[in-house]
Amino acid sequence: MTDSPDDPRSSTPAYGPGPTGKVAHSADASAPRLAESPGAPEESSRAPEQQESERSTWRPAAVVAWLAGGLAVLVGAVVVWQAVPDPSTDIQSLPLEVSPSARPLSPETAALLRDIERIDGVASAGSGESTGTPGTGITVELATPLPGPVESQAVADEVLDVVQADGTFREPVTLEATMPGSGADIAVTYTVPDGEPGEYAGLGDDPVSDAVVLIGGAHPVGRVTQVDLRPDRGAVLVSEPGTLRSAADEARRLHLPAGTFRVDDGPGEWLASFQEDAAREVPPDAGLAMIEQVAGMEDVTTALYVPDSDKNSGEPYFEVIIQADPAPVADLLDTVGYADQLGYPVAYKVWGIDESGETSRVGWVSGRTSDGAIAPGGERPDDGVAGVAACTDGDVQLGLPWVDAAAGQRYLGVRATNRSDAPCVLGRRPDVSFLSADGSAPDILREPVGEAGDPVVLEPGDSADSVIQWGAGPTAGGVVLTTAVLVTLPGDDQPVRLAVTDVWGISEGIDLLHGAKARIEPWNPATDSAS
Template identity: 30%
Template sequence: MPPLRRVLLLATASALVLAGCTPGPPDEIESAAEAVRALPGVADVAVTRTFGPEPVQGNFGQRSETRPSTVRVEVVLAGALDPGEAGEAAGSAHRLLSSAARDVDERENVTVASDFVGSGLRVGAGPDTAADAVVDAVEDGYDLLAAGATTVGLALGEGNGSDPIAATAHVAAAAPSDLVDVAEAADELDRRAELEAPGVRYRSAGRVPDVDTVRLLVAAAGRPGVQDATYLAQERRITLQTDAESGAQSLADLRRWLEAQDFATADAPLAYTVLDAGYAETTGWVSGAEPAPSSPEPAGGATPWPDDAAAPDCTGPDLDVTLGVVDSAAGTRGVSVRARNVSGRPCAVQGVPDLVFENTAGQPQQDVTVQPAEPGLVPARVVVPDGEAVLALLLWHTMSTANDPDTTTTVQVTPIPGADPVPLDATTDGTPATGLDVLDGAEVRVGPWTRGD
């Protein structure tokens, strides 16, 4: 676009904002919406535009650009469509809208998003979402509704094919018993899904639901006195909230029922937590299958360290804690925390280090989830000879630093309970740009202390 024309358009848009007139959606989007409205299988189309913060101030107090805005197109699918027809209509609509969105000149500073809505279904997509992903998501949504779901929501990010970013379905059902059929449908579709019904929540951590686990969770929710049943796939744990008072027979009966199930094994353990009416908790293992302890020794036939049951626990001053070099592979980063025994005698460690990730201002990153690298694994007690080291491996998915976010420049490591935190420099040259891409909202998996050879 010629510079003069761009200036005039910006000035006109700013004047409209100052005058209280809100610009409507771009003509390209309006035209595409009309074409979508005429497609078979589409009942209606609604286009709305919302604005962000006030325009940026330029030199001499003049407004230098229009406010960023979002144009949202809601495509309502006709009733009585089968999954294939609904997917075809949504795919055709998405292609038209995506093409129009790409044609919108940057003068508008517009983000275009689409929602495909059916009876109980909402699929959100951006202009760069692959059309096949929209088709698959809508078809899967209709299949999940047919299996007994009352609502299905999916938010599709940018991606190609049928497995884009954030393609986990959020599925609700009217009754807990309906979740088994819904889980079977999700498993057959190979669709990642979070499931919910009154008093029951299955948190899949972005995985395809395990039907047997859903069946066990629903059965547990139906036990006497159980008010709420939740499964967390990240922890492989069922948590049951009851209305029973402490010491009630029903609590003992519930624990016995869980431990009598023919379900879990030591190789695939499933933990449980039972809460009484006062939120006091009792923990154990479904089927009585407690996991085997992790091995403190590395693979490869190295000579084992002596196992001295009388060795004292290491204290904070006994350990020299350092941070290793970051390694990357297939969208995952890893770094090790190493603790060397400098006490002059053997001492023992067990468990995982406590971690706090801080930005350059010394503030903790927000909403960082730290979880076991292998849920259900019982960390071994490791007797560390003087001068030897143990390590704990940290893993996380790569995160975008394109917009210069606050990277993690310091990791506060508490190697053992009761020790003072040790601040470790997480940069390679002291600058924030070389810090760890553990940002707000990150999920970090932490392994137990193991031999550091």
């Protein structure tokens, strides 16, 4: 398993907040920098708006005036076109994502979609072909209110019959539906077989029916908010930690191929194994009980179990982040019997984040380890390096060199450049906080992403970069945008204020809003020369 940068599996905590501080050095942070992450949106182009002229009666004088005016408009349009700057340099505010251009469907796909939409119980059908994303197949929205589990499966079966009767379409087919009232939804993706109709890619005989049951059909279970079944794995989301086991019990009874169970926008998650045979196995009760208990503790913001984590050499790993002292959670994990019930060792790491910074505790759940090995990660050493002074605002120039967006995520670069004639210690990860346009400090949860290595030492002239990540926030209704990032260097007591409106592409602020989560990457050597 590879822990991705924006995945909570790779979370490690960020430093605590800092007070409003001094203004940053004047840095040339206006030059655009393309993000190095895949999937970055392409720049869009905008043309000047064309004004529609009033109709007039057909008279010779009017014709002459019309011709003269048309010539003037044409000349003016050329001048305006030359004067209009690149629209990508005047992005008003995030979001920055650009929707792919609509494309005409092939006649065969268009005919297939029409046949599907004629089925009673189908609300709509669309193809990824029309949005320039081939390979995503067809998505079919079932009509609401849903008639019931059995009837919903019958509609899905009829859709598949139509697709197979076509004889040429071999891309995935996804059936989606939303339960009226609760907002719970299902998504079941079939891989169309080349042979005879039958069981599809391990989904079972009636996956749509089973998904409808789980979100509140014939046998409502707790508060399930989403069921997502795919050929290689499935996921179930619940509204609160206390319903993880009840949802898993029902999924087991239904033989649902779902290996990931998590709290919707909450702290608890059991990730499916990436091993093919285990990817669709419902998690054991003992593991979900461990997540339920820890996720329910006060100030816990992440309780994540990864069955084959890179952080533990492909073995089970339980990571917890708490906005307080980590000792109570670690003491609990040392004494609970969940690993004994599971029958195998589970290494844990508990990160604690409070006003004093971040600390960690490591160990083994239930104290169960076969060889007495030390849990991965160990205690976090301090950020200092013997014989090298900590970086201060007098040594280091800070800036925000770029911003980017892709797939609902935002990325803001942070750069530190040593402008002194001696090396200094930058630390492992930026100590950041935020300010809104109204002068308030938004309540933003700071959590890290990626394992920080040794403290970064900046040689004279060298630069280091970090990245702040967050999910796109709603900007409608006059929300207060974030306009400044406060960065406190390890040798200073007061933070440096960096205005995000100085960043190329941002004129009003960013949608990192009150109540959001910001993930902070470690410092790493800059990939291009500092300005």
